[in-house]
Amino acid sequence: xxxxxxxxxxxxxxxxxxxxxxxxxxxxxxxxxxxxxxxxxxxxxxxxxxxxxxxxxxxxxxxxxxxxxxxxxxxxxxxxxxxxxxxxxxxxxxxxxxxxxxxxxxxxxxxxxxxxxxxxxxxxxxxxxxxxxxxxxxx
Amino acid sequence: xxxxxxxxxxxxxxxxxxxxxxxxxxxxxxxxxxxxxxxxxxxxxxxxxxxxxxxxxxxxxxxxxxxxxxxxxxxxxxxxxxxxxxxxxxxxxxxxxxxxxxxxxxxxxxxxxxxxxxxxxxxxxxxxxxxxxxxxxxxxxxxxxxxxxxxxxxxxxxxxxxxxxxxxxxxxxxxxxxxxxxxxxxxxxxxxxxxxxxxxxxxxxxxxxxxxxxxxxxxxxxxxxxxxxxxxxxxxxxxxxxxxxxxxxxxxxxxxxxxxxxxxxxxxxxxxxxxxxxxxxxxxxxxxxxxxxxxxxxxxxxxxxxxxxxxxxxxxxxxxxxxxxxxxxxxxxxxxxxxxxxxxxxxxxxxxxxxxxxxxxxxxxxxxxxxxxxxxxxxxxxxxxxxxxxxxxxxxxxxxxxxxxxxxxxxxxxxxxxxxxxxxxxxxxxxxxxxxxxxxxxxxxxxxxxxxxxxxxxxxxxxxxxxxxxxxxxxxxxxxxxxxxxxxxxxxxxxxxxxxxxxxxxxxxxxxxxxxxxxxxxxxxxxxxxxxxxxxxxxxxxxxxxxxxxxxxxxxxxxxxxxxxxxxxxxxxxxxxxxxxxxxxxxxxxxxxxxxxxxxxxxxxxxxxxxxxxxxxxxxxxxxxxxxxxxxxxxxxxxxxxxxxxxxxxxxxxxxxxxxxxxxxxxxxxxxxxxxxxxxxxxxxxxxxxxxxxxxxxxxxxxxxxxxxxxxxxxxxxxxxxxxxxxxxxxxxxxxxxxxxxxxxxxxxxxxxxxxxxxxxx
Numbered sequence: 001x002x003x004x005x006x007x008x009x010x011x012x013x014x015x016x017x018x019x020x021x022x023x024x025x026x027x028x029x030x031x032x033x034x035x036x037x038x039x040x041x042x043x044x045x046x047x048x049x050x051x052x053x054x055x056x057x058x059x060x061x062x063x064x065x066x067x068x069x070x071x072x073x074x075x076x077x078x079x080x081x082x083x084x085x086x087x088x089x090x091x092x093x094x095x096x097x098x099x100x101x102x103x104x105x106x107x108x109x110x111x112x113x114x115x116x117x118x119x120x121x122x123x124x125x126x127x128x129x130x131x132x133x134x135x136x137x138x139x
Numbered sequence: 140x141x142x143x144x145x146x147x148x149x150x151x152x153x154x155x156x157x158x159x160x161x162x163x164x165x166x167x168x169x170x171x172x173x174x175x176x177x178x179x180x181x182x183x184x185x186x187x188x189x190x191x192x193x194x195x196x197x198x199x200x201x202x203x204x205x206x207x208x209x210x211x212x213x214x215x216x217x218x219x220x221x222x223x224x225x226x227x228x229x230x231x232x233x234x235x236x237x238x239x240x241x242x243x244x245x246x247x248x249x250x251x252x253x254x255x256x257x258x259x260x261x262x263x264x265x266x267x268x269x270x271x272x273x274x275x276x277x278x279x280x281x282x283x284x285x286x287x288x289x290x291x292x293x294x295x296x297x298x299x300x301x302x303x304x305x306x307x308x309x310x311x312x313x314x315x316x317x318x319x320x321x322x323x324x325x326x327x328x329x330x331x332x333x334x335x336x337x338x339x340x341x342x343x344x345x346x347x348x349x350x351x352x353x354x355x356x357x358x359x360x361x362x363x364x365x366x367x368x369x370x371x372x373x374x375x376x377x378x379x380x381x382x383x384x385x386x387x388x389x390x391x392x393x394x395x396x397x398x399x400x401x402x403x404x405x406x407x408x409x410x411x412x413x414x415x416x417x418x419x420x421x422x423x424x425x426x427x428x429x430x431x432x433x434x435x436x437x438x439x440x441x442x443x444x445x446x447x448x449x450x451x452x453x454x455x456x457x458x459x460x461x462x463x464x465x466x467x468x469x470x471x472x473x474x475x476x477x478x479x480x481x482x483x484x485x486x487x488x489x490x491x492x493x494x495x496x497x498x499x500x501x502x503x504x505x506x507x508x509x510x511x512x513x514x515x516x517x518x519x520x521x522x523x524x525x526x527x528x529x530x531x532x533x534x535x536x537x538x539x540x541x542x543x544x545x546x547x548x549x550x551x552x553x554x555x556x557x558x559x560x561x562x563x564x565x566x567x568x569x570x571x572x573x574x575x576x577x578x579x580x581x582x583x584x585x586x587x588x589x590x591x592x593x594x595x596x597x598x599x600x601x602x603x604x605x606x607x608x609x610x611x612x613x614x615x616x617x618x619x620x621x622x623x624x625x626x627x628x629x630x631x632x633x634x635x636x637x638x639x640x641x642x643x644x645x646x647x648x649x650x651x652x653x654x655x656x657x658x659x660x661x662x663x664x665x666x667x668x669x670x671x672x673x674x675x676x677x678x679x680x681x682x683x684x685x686x687x688x689x690x691x692x693x694x695x696x697x698x699x700x701x702x703x704x705x706x707x708x709x710x711x712x713x714x715x716x717x718x719x720x721x722x723x724x725x726x727x728x729x730x731x732x733x734x735x736x737x738x739x740x741x742x743x744x745x746x747x748x749x750x751x752x753x754x755x756x757x758x759x760x761x762x763x764x765x766x767x768x769x770x771x772x773x774x775x776x777x778x779x780x781x782x783x784x785x786x787x788x789x790x791x792x793x794x795x796x797x798x799x800x801x802x803x804x805x806x807x808x809x810x811x812x813x814x815x816x817x818x819x820x821x822x823x824x825x826x827x828x829x830x831x832x833x834x835x836x837x838x839x840x841x842x843x844x845x846x847x848x849x850x851x852x853x854x855x856x857x858x859x860x861x862x863x864x865x866x867x868x869x870x871x872x873x874x875x876x877x878x879x880x881x882x883x884x885x886x887x888x889x890x891x892x893x894x895x896x897x898x899x900x901x
Binding site: 030031032033034035036037038041043044045046049050051053082084138 | 363366603605606654655656693695696697698699702704705708709710714715716717718
């Protein structure tokens with residue numbers, strides 16, 4: 001069984017989310033910061049009259065901050081009835097992956113990245129990490 | 140026309156259309172119990188309502204129809220083309236009757252005996268024979284031999300408009316023969332509405348039922364339009380293009396009208412809510428042994444459907460409260476010189492973009508002192524706090540959680556749901572509630588409810604470079620202080636700031652502190668938004684005030700709601716997102732810290748002045764003498780002209796808020812000489828319970844935290860001791876002694892009430 005994933009990069013790694021949950025992909029938008037909000041929620045975005053909260057995936061996954069000159073891209077996903085924008089580095093291709101390429105996260109992986117990953121698809125020359133969106137945006 | 144009749148007509152017309160469809164379907168499957176049951180229910184409903192509304196003819200027709208249908212439904216009779224005919228005839232008659240009611244308000248001169256007779260005939264099986272010779276009674280003239288006295292007109296399907304020869308009441312004369320008589324006599328009546336049609340729409344035609352969801356979606360869209368309008372109007376205002384500006388203005392106008400129109404579609408008169416209250420009041424009155432007249436003013440006041448729903452429970456609660464606690468028993472009322480019958484008044488009106496709903500009774504009123512005692516008992520407020528509160532503020536304490544004044548739990552109230560729940564519910568929809576009461580005269584509860592939830596007027600402010608929206612409903616006023624005034628007027632006491640707003644102390648909170656951000660304002664100007672929530676006022680210090688805008692509330696994701704500072708977000712005119720501050724939640728934060736403080740006070744709450752007072756008001760008395768007055772006892776700071784001082788029995792008094800306050804001149808008390816020679820008196824209003832005195836000082840110097848220990852050894856007449864305030868020795872005033880010197884009865888005569896402050900509004 002093959003799955004279609006929207007891929008993007010974070011700190012040099014390739015990540016993917018199920019194409020069905022992705023509403024759209026767009027360039028960085030002006031954000032309104034939210035004082036007192038969890039660190040990973042970087043702000044609010046006006047998406048054609050809809051107010052979305054933007055989740056900084058780097059912070060969520062415990063990765064270093066994005067370089068100041070690097071513009072973030074947005075992956076707008078629908079999770080559990082709410083629409084949320086994920087901040088990522090760059091957007092990649094839409095890739096079809098097979099079940100047999102899948103493997104659970106390596107046992108050595110710990111912390112946030114293990115918690116928020118379904119597992120990894122072994123692509124040629126690279127690993128595609130399947131993000132558990134629901135968990136990544138929750139709390 | 141009566142509203143109930145209107146509703147009945149609309150509903151019945153819909154039912155009749157359904158009936159037509161059902162009857163035709165029934166002909167195809169005569170054994171369908173479901174269809175029969177459905178038809179039966181419809182006719183039954185019409186019959187019930189017509190009986191209730193006293194439409195006798197309608198009732199008699201539907202009654203026999205119902206009988207027939209009941210037999211069909213129960214399988215005692217089976218459907219034949221003939222039964223279908225009579226049933227259709229019945230539907231037509233009903234339709235005509237409804238038309239007559241709509242046209243003239245009554246059933247007119249439509250004759251129903253004929254169709255009643257036909258149905259009865261079918262019921263009794265008399266017409267079976269006729270059917271055989273009447274194979275196709277529909278749409279054709281078919282005189283029946285067995286019915287010589289009856290002329291049969293047969294267009295039994297839809298409204299018989301083209302009927303040419305109205306037959307004068309033949310059926311009544313030919314009871315046995317009217318088996319297949321068409322509703323001929325009805326032709327005349329039926330033709331009338333048809334003629335009138337071009338002039339007047341019928342009730343059924345002029346109203347349609349719309350799914351609430353569709354209206355919600357429409358409302359949402361209008362919200363978006365209002366936002367876009369805001370953006371365009373804002374951009375147009377920077378342009379020189381006259382045409383564009385003109386179009387923008389036009390758009391502005393149209394959008395506003397559209398918004399109003401769409402909002403109206405969701406509006407319902409408050410009477411929908413009130414309609415069931417007379418019964419509640421009557422039953423409750425009987426239960427409590429009280430007779431109550433319920434008067435309702437402003438029934439037609441409209442508000443949003445969803446809000447109506449939200450107000451239902453709180454309003455019912457208030458009404459029950461009034462009947463149970465507010466109004467006295469008849470004998471008590473008579474003894475008090477009032478009519479035995481209590482009056483409960485519901486009043487609704489529009490005011491300042493809000494709907495105000497008042498529940499007032501002419502009962503015993505609420506005694507602030509009893510409230511105060513209760514609050515003390517329950518540990519909700521300390522005696523010091525109570526002493527500094529005005530009677531009106533004390534009244535609002537009944538909205539605190541865990542407060543119930545009912546001496547005994549009665550069947551009616553005093554169980555579970557209290558006024559705190561009422562307030563929570565009202566504030567949840569952006570409303571406010573307050574209570575006014577005059578002892579012996581009655582109590583009024585006033586609810587202020589926004590017209591709609593989706594679009595709210597708000598003030599946009601700036602703080603640390605970000606913009607926030609504050610709903611207008613919580614905003615009382617704005618105070619702007621330039622750097623010079625701010626330095627003096629905002630008194631910073633160990634981190635807790637206060638501002639003297641017309642003499643009353645207003646606790647201040649910096650929005651930057653609440654949000655943990657850095658203010659970008661360094662010029663020393665201070666802008667204070669005076670807010671009210673949870674029955675308390677506080678000042679929110681913001682960087683800048685931007686403008687007032689109508690904003691569309693967008694919900695926040697749960698995660699952000701949990702922060703407890705924002706109630707939602709909105710999109711401003713320039714397209715950026717702004718957070719809406721949750722004033723209730725902010726107030727709760729302020730309140731919470733206050734409660735902690737109270738607890739501290741409570742632990743050490745002994746009888747000495749110093750333990751009760753954490754803060755001191757330092758006043759100068761002349762001759763470089765300074766005294767400290769516990770701030771907790773101070774309700775207000777006022778200035779009076781010297782000419783306002785009058786004399787009663789050798790004592791100095793002033794008129795204050797409609798009452799008389801005894802004057803205490805501290806310089807006399809201490810024997811110092813006042814340095815002040817102008818015509819103004821600086822006065823500290825000191826209140827204990829319901830009584831107040833005015834303490835005259837030379838000047839107000841400072842408000843400080845009680846930094847030092849009270850040094851009781853250095854003492855003198857009228858002084859409790861001295862303390863160190865900012866490295867200066869200050870005497871702590873023995874307020875009790877000072878007041879007793881001016882008014883020896885001050886602490887005794889607590890039953891003597893000073894009425895003035897009762898009237899004080901919030």
